[in-house]
Amino acid sequence: MIRKSRSITGKLVGPNTANLKRIKPELARKIIRRYHFMNQRKQKICSLLGSKDVEMYRKHLSFEEGWNARLNGVDSVVESVLRNIGTSNERDALIKLLGYIMKEVEDEMGLANYQFASRMGQDANRGGDSSKILVQWIRELIDEGKLERNRMKALEIGSLSKMNKISTSGIFEPVVRIDLNNSNDNEGIIRQDFMKRPIPTGENGKFDLISCSLVLNFVAQAIDRGRMLRRFKDFLKGSKLIFIVLPLPCMDNSRYMDTNHFKELMEALGYDKIRYYKAKKLCYFLFKGNGERERQGKKFTKKLKLHDGPNMNNFTVLFPDM
Numbered sequence: 001m002i003r004k005s006r007s008i009t010g011k012l013v014g015p016n017t018a019n020l021k022r023i024k025p026e027l028a029r030k031i032i033r034r035y036h037f038m039n040q041r042k043q044k045i046c047s048l049l050g051s052k053d054v055e056m057y058r059k060h061l062s063f064e065e066g067w068n069a070r071l072n073g074v075d076s077v078v079e080s081v082l083r084n085i086g087t088s089n090e091r092d093a094l095i096k097l098l099g100y101i102m103k104e105v106e107d108e109m110g111l112a113n114y115q116f117a118s119r120m121g122q123d124a125n126r127g128g129d130s131s132k133i134l135v136q137w138i139r140e141l142i143d144e145g146k147l148e149r150n151r152m153k154a155l156e157i158g159s160l161s162k163m164n165k166i167s168t169s170g171i172f173e174p175v176v177r178i179d180l181n182n183s184n185d186n187e188g189i190i191r192q193d194f195m196k197r198p199i200p201t202g203e204n205g206k207f208d209l210i211s212c213s214l215v216l217n218f219v220a221q222a223i224d225r226g227r228m229l230r231r232f233k234d235f236l237k238g239s240k241l242i243f244i245v246l247p248l249p250c251m252d253n254s255r256y257m258d259t260n261h262f263k264e265l266m267e268a269l270g271y272d273k274i275r276y277y278k279a280k281k282l283c284y285f286l287f288k289g290n291g292e293r294e295r296q297g298k299k300f301t302k303k304l305k306l307h308d309g310p311n312m313n314n315f316t317v318l319f320p321d322m
């Protein structure tokens with residue numbers, strides 16, 4: 001059965017709109033922004049409520065109330081409260097907001113729209129998929145004799161397409177593609193949370209490269225980003241390469257992060273930065289294992305103000321206290 005649905009903006013998008021080949025960039029950006037906004041609000045509410053575990057609020061009447069409100073469409077009153085959440089909100093009101101948010105982010109079509117919009121962002125007409133930079137770098141490193149010409153095994157976290165360069169260049173074989181959600185029914189992408197992927201017991205289950213393009217910024221909490229980065233070591237072998245792509249403002253407009261701090265943080269985990277490229281909207285990193293053991297100073301367990309300014313963001317990565 002063909003399912004049709006309308007996005008939050010009322011436009012028809014998603015996997016079952018086969019004849020709809022593209023959506024306008026502004027709409028794609030709007031869908032992506034909305035999805036991230038709702039996830040940020042969710043995290044904020046959870047931290048105000050004192051638990052990250054949404055499940056414990058699900059049976060609450062207020063949760064149901066919020067859920068039902070969203071079921072009936074976008075509610076302008078709830079939306080305005082959502083934009084101004086603070087400590088003054090009562091517990092029941094927060095739980096209601098949580099229900100409202102969860103209805104939207106867990107909605108299959110909402111998710112499909114988000115992933116569809118993210119894929120549109122990868123469209124070749126708008127700069128192409130980020131892994132073409134990775135492939136170019138790997139070719140250079142092989143030509144410079146800094147990497148062996150052997151086929152490398154890759155893990156792509158947050159994969160939205162099996163047609164991206166990482167999968168088609170022939171450099172990486174096999175490419176294991178995973179994503180939290182595979183609501184677009186893409187073949188060849190395993191629905192899996194990297195944080196729950198079993199740690200390989202032998203070298204066979206490990207990878208020469210992990211690709212993490214626009215994923216770290218998707219992870220809502222700084223400490224969970226740190227956990228994700230720290231987990232990479234259990235999955236890497238050989239040259240231990242990590243390809244990371246982030247929106248540029250994470251590096252050049254954050255109070256708590258910049259390229260130098262990120263480089264130091266990755267060094268503390270045992271990786272050297274071997275390539276960096278700053279594009280108009282994104283920045284690209286390639287790190288390589290330096291053979292050193294992880295060494296964590298206090299420096300990365302607490303937020304450190306590196307810059308300040310009125311329109312700066314608070315993106316950062318923190319390691320759990322050891």
Ligand SMILES: C[S@@+](CC[C@H](N)C(=O)[O-])C[C@H]1O[C@@H](n2cnc3c(N)ncnc32)[C@H](O)[C@@H]1O
Nearest residue numbers: 118158179180181192193194195213214215218
């Ligand atoms: C903005 S999309 C980026 C997609 C693509 N890699 C790109 O560069 O355009 C972020 C994706 O990361 C996925 N993701 C976030 N955390 C993840 C995790 N822990 N495990 C697997 N996938 C994850 C999300 O489901 C989402 O599809």
